[in-house]
Amino acid sequence: MKRSILALLVLGALVIGTGCSTTQTKTNPEIMKIPEIQYETYQLDNGLKIYVVEDHAVPLVKFEIWYNVGAIDETERISGISHMLEHTMFLGTESLGKDKVHHLTKQVGGWANAGTYYDFTMFEEEVPSAKLELAMAIEADRMRNLKIDPEEFAREQQVVAQERRMRTENNFFVSSMEKIQSMAFTKHPLHHTIIGWMDSILGYTVKDIRDYYTQYYSPNNAVVAVSGDVKPEEVFALAQKYFGDYEPREITRLGIVEPEQTEERFIKIEKVTQVPLIGMMYKIPRGNDPDIVALNALNAILVNNATSRVNSVLKNEKHLIMQAGSFSFELRDPSYLFVYLIPMSVKSMDSVKEAFDAEVQRLIDEGVTEEELAAVKKAALKSKVFELKNKSGFASQLAINTVRFDDPELFKKSYQQLEALTGDDITAAARRYLVPQKRTVGYVVPKGK
Incomplete structure (x- = not known):
């Protein structure tokens, strides 16, 4: 376990990260400063990384788990499957029925959500701090015990297909941008967008989704970020309890490089x-x-x-x-x-x-x-x-930078580049x-x- 206190400053749209050593950052006095934020980090033997940012202002805790997988990990045949898997994760596990995640979190006064991006998939719960263990147990269960009922899965495919119709095909800007993007990228998976092509969405099999889940949903391909009214020692103990016996898996990437474009x-x-x-x-x-x-x-x-x-x-x-x-x-x-x-x-x-x-x-x-x-x-x-005044947002940024670049200190580099720009x-x-x-x-x- 490492303790870090960093003064956070960052540039533009660059996603921030922080490090694991105490630092003092030199700043131009005319540049606005971000207050120092304290956090702790820990890593299980199976590779699962955990960040904790304490905030005792209200008795709530936010639990996030970020998987290092997204649309750029998909072949054209299964384009959009990262997003489809996000939906499937709410269909239940061997012990939790369909939509039980939403029911359990609402029952204690909280909520659950998820999101898919080009290079990550994230699941989150916000619950009273006394119910942190519930959120931890839910996500540990979903990492290993996903249950895919063929009929429920087929219905969810139609839900996602309708989402594509509404948000992409019926949207003037988004559908146009999709066509431009597919022409811009000829080999790399950025040829398709996060939602995927309609033929892919309607063509997924249960085996496709199961294989993709097995390949990427493992502790060594995930980062946990916890923020709120918690103690780091409690978080790390619960992580060990619920994730500690999970085995890491070998993660393979497509490794497709887009050819250099030489003509408009x-x-x-x-x-x-x-x-x-x-x-x-x-x-x-x-x-x-x-x-x-x-x-x-x-x-x-x-x-x-x-x-x-x-x-x-x-x-x-x-x-x-x-x-x-x-x-x-x-x-x-x-x-x-x-x-x-x-x-x-x-x-x-x-x-x-x-x-x-x-x-x-x-x-x-x-x-x-x-x-x-x-x-x-x-x-x-x-x-x-x-x-970044919001500490849960700061915790999220730690996780994003770790998932993307394994570099939670990216902030410091970007700040130095900003000073020298x-x-x-x-x-x-x-x-x-x-x-x-x-x-x-x-x-x-x-x-x-």
Whole structure:
């Protein structure tokens, strides 16, 4: 067991982590600081890692278990199976019936939830602190004793299929982005999204789900995060009691590397809509790459800000667009930055794309101003200050960084990179990653236009 007290500071969209040694972080006095947060960590002999963050403000405890498996671990045939397995985990075990997890947690005044992402699957319960053992027992049972009734499973497939229809196929933006993404990634599992293809969803067998569960749901492929009104010693003792005799398993990964893109790809997508959209997908490195810090700053200065260059010039000055935005996924595998522009009309789409490219080139040629650099640092740090005031959120970030990179001290690296970040770093990131030959562009237009 190790004890850690860290001053937490972090940049942009980068997921934070902390370490296992006491440190004092040097900060610019003008930069907002995050209060020191204390936590303890422990690892069972079978590889299960546990983080505990105490918060005795209210008599509640939040229990989370994060599995290092998600959509990027799926082949095309079983695309979306991580999400399907998340649903299946609520169908029952050898000792708990269907929906019993929700019933038990509600019975004691708590709740249960779950989520699937590209590179993790997470289950959580919040219960009164006196009921921590209930949450621990539930998740230990589900790790090893999943029961899959064929009829219940078939019904749940239809539930997931309907979820895809509602959230993807009937959503103008999401369905368009899915098409652009599938063109951008030709080999890597990012070719499909988290929900998976409809043919895959309807084609899963009980054996498929059982094999996937057996392969990835093991203690050495999981991280537990507990926060709230608890004592670390109690948490570690319960973890040993419920998970201690579980055997680790050998975890294999697909290991598929996306070939380097050397030519711009283009797709025209017709939708029942009155609003055209330009979507541009750029490849970026994995989430712990040093370039991520500069990319986040670049993203904010160029697009993802009300006063960004694209909004200032293309929207406010030239009146070419109604809206612009962007987001990225910082995963354990290289992924992407997605930029979207909503032109004033279909006829102006080429002009909008050219104007965007001109702003990228202007940033590369002229660099960023000192004011832009200072503002983006301040905004990024302020955002994280408020995000991490919640100790359960901090515990989650510890787990995420461990699951993705086995590096809960990633925070310290990103902070050091932030302190050292220069305008030249940002222009270098633009030159390296915002390359037309390495992007995929989608024009989404009203049908018949």
